[in-house]
Amino acid sequence: MPETQERQVVEIGYGGSERLVMNMGPQHPSAHGVFRAILTLEGETVVAVDAVIGYLHRCHEKLAETLTYVQYPSIASKTDYVSAMTAELAYVASVEKVGKIDVPRRAQYLRVLAAELQRIASHCLWLGTWCMDMGGALGGGATVFLYAIRERELILDLFEALTGARLLYGFHQVGGVRYDLPAGWTARCRQTVAHIEGRLAEYEAMLEDNAFFLARTQGVGVISRELALDVGVCGPIARGSGVNYDVRRAEPYSSYQDFDVAVPVQTAGDCFARYRVRMAEFRESIRLVRLVLDGLPEGAISSRPGVKSVGQVRIAKGEGYTRIEGARGEVGCYLVADGGAKPYRLKWRGASFSNLAVLPHIIPGHKVADVVAIMGSVDPVFGEVDR
Amino acid sequence: MARAGLADPATIMPPFLQHAITGFIVLNVVIGLVTYVTLLERKFAARMQSRIGPYYVGWPHGWLQPIADALKLMMKEDIVPTAADRWVYNLAPIAFLVPCVLIFATIPFAPGLGVADLNIGVLFFLAVSSLEIVGLFMGGWGSNNKYALLSAMRAVNQIISYDLPFVFAALVPVVLAGSLQMSAIVEAQTGLLGWYVFYPVLGQLAFVAFLVATLAAENRVPFDILEAESELVAGFRVEYSGMKFALIQLGEYAHMIGTSFLGALLFLGGWLGPGSEQWPLLGAVWFLLKAMLVFLVVTWVRWSFVRIRVDQILAISWKLLLPATLLLLMTTALVVALQGARAV
Secondary structure, three states, X not given: OHHHHOOOOOOOOOOOOOOEEEEEOOOOOOOOOOOEEEEEEEOOEEEEEEEEOOOOOOOHHHHHHHOOOOOHHHHHOOOOHHHHHHHHHHHHHHHHXXXXXOOOHHHHHHHHHHHHHHHHHHXXXXXXXXXXXXXXXXXXXXXXXXXXXHHHHHHHHHHHHHHOOOOOOOOEEOOEEOOOOOOOHHHXXXXXXXXXXXXXXXXXXXXXXXXXXHHHHOOOOOOOHHHHHHHOOOOHHHXXXXXXOOHHHHOOOOOHHHOOOOOOOOOOOOHHHHHXXXXXXXXXXXXXXXXXXXXXXXOOOEOOOOOOOOOOOOOOOEEEEEEEEEOOEEEEEEEEEOOOOOOOEEEEEOHHHHXXXXXXXXXXXXXXXXXXXXXHHHOOOHHHHHO | OOOOOOOOHHHOOOHHHHHHHHHHHHHXXXXXXXXXXXXXXXXXXXXXXXXXXXXXXXXXXXXOHHHHHHHHHHHOOOOOOOOOOHHHHHXXXXXXXXXXXXXXXXXXXXXXXXXXXXXXXXXXXXHHHOOHHHHHHHHHHHOOOHHHHHHHHHHHHHHHHXXXXXXHHXXXXXXXXXXXXXXXXXXXXXXXXXXXXXXXXXXXXXXXXXXXXXXXXXXXXXXXXXXXXXXXXXXXXXXXXXXXXXXXXXXXXHHHHHHHXXXXXXXXXXXXXXXXXXXXXXXXXXXXXXXXXXXXXXXXXXXXXXXXXXXXXXXXXXXXXXHHHHHHHHHHHHHHHHHHHHXX
């Protein structure tokens, strides 16, 4: 990244050719968490971005070595805390793959249900915070934010009825899931997704007919297909640049092979393309939720139900990498097991970590205002980045 | 004042004292109005966002919320950054507030009810309201903060670019009425369809241009790059706290209300309305309602749109709004001249 090396620190001045180094974050309303972007500005144009992360490092990988396979799934949700179900799924799926543990079909379907509902909730938050970044906490952006959060709350209510928690669930356990659907939940779930589908049409109309929104997002932050593949971005960002890849289709896990997952792809690579990909993913997730509810089999919800001791799950020596499609892209765990109740080593692959790597390539040349628009469209969650 | 039904003060006190007292009363009314307009905006925005707004303080409608906010700001610690340019930093809120409140001096709230109904009223208003940019830039520079400086630079760009279309749009009713005196402009709009907003084509276009230019001159979303909370974290105000911040807020909202009053006066007929001939105070009430209408339209736009980038804002101003309002003004002048020629 040669651009970030040539950074001259000068005193405050505005002469057009003098460069101003401005620090954005880690405490900043649009940092999406704690993110420090050291911007080098020439007037209003950003010429270099130095991204500094690590402000949310909480030693997840070390924690995993000190906690057993029974204890850690509740902690795993704190990596991608906005999309907690998929984060937990990444961990338990890797343990089950290394330990060759079977998961009953009902549990697999419930996992798909949770993951897709979580994807909808995560995208609601993305839409709200992105519009708020672009429109101001005191302005039209806040309006979209409050509408999107209102929809997200409906899904969080469903999760609260299911697991007892609104944000960090502890729903998954090695061998299956921990809770079964309460009475009346299925009907409520269908109502909720139908309601959200109607609201989606409203949001699309509200945003896409708005010339200001289009002016802020079209042509901004273009990631070319080559750059996307070189840097290794994943998820909706890659799909917005024409990379037709989705882990749910490429390497189906947890009974995704029973559902024909349609993968939305856009080729423009700008913020608007990523927006369109995520809006299409909303609809795809709603369709998958309905399919799962229609075809939910009866049976056990876990092959190892109940917790009698925290050390009850022991995985024989082995190692392997398992990945899933989180709301932000490919989330993976590389697990090295040594026969005990705790892993020997766990490595998290966070989707946002790879996605953030593209920022120093695409931001230079844009204005300061575009920095927040681009960051919002990349949608990082710093629990995943810093772990 | 005589037409308002009150005793003629000229008989009982020297003119200087009369103007001072009127000015004092108007200033206090304006400050009270501005304080409660913040509550109006918060309630309006809340209802747009499916929520209630201030509720508990002054239950059940949050009537005491503005008082609570004012008390809080007065009690806050006054922080001056160590590296700030002290004189500039401390003077900036005052330099910002004074023009914003001074514009109310020329607005007649009812026939004869106003501080000074100058015969160059509109010119005075537009000129003085442009002075706020000085206070704004002082605040941005004196804070010794890169965010504030960036915001101040954007402010200079934006407000200078939009003051011109603002002036030209405001001049259309002046040309139609043939006078810069505010009360004369209102008198020229008698009759329900005499309001300049109903003037075929020219009036509507001028009103729309006036609203857009107001949004930009007031730093309201979609033109609020100045304070862009999500980028510049309160812009030029970022280092201000306590009473200085209160002064800046007061100035902003006072300017906002002032331009709403101007819009109501120029385009919506000022104090004209049913019953305003017999009871001038009722005219003042109509005037207030119309100004609130303009304010609410601007607020409605504010809470509906995302903001646009500074280069897009400047492009809209210089490439679209300025030529359009210039053309509009020239057309209006031509129309008025032709009407005058025909009348002769």
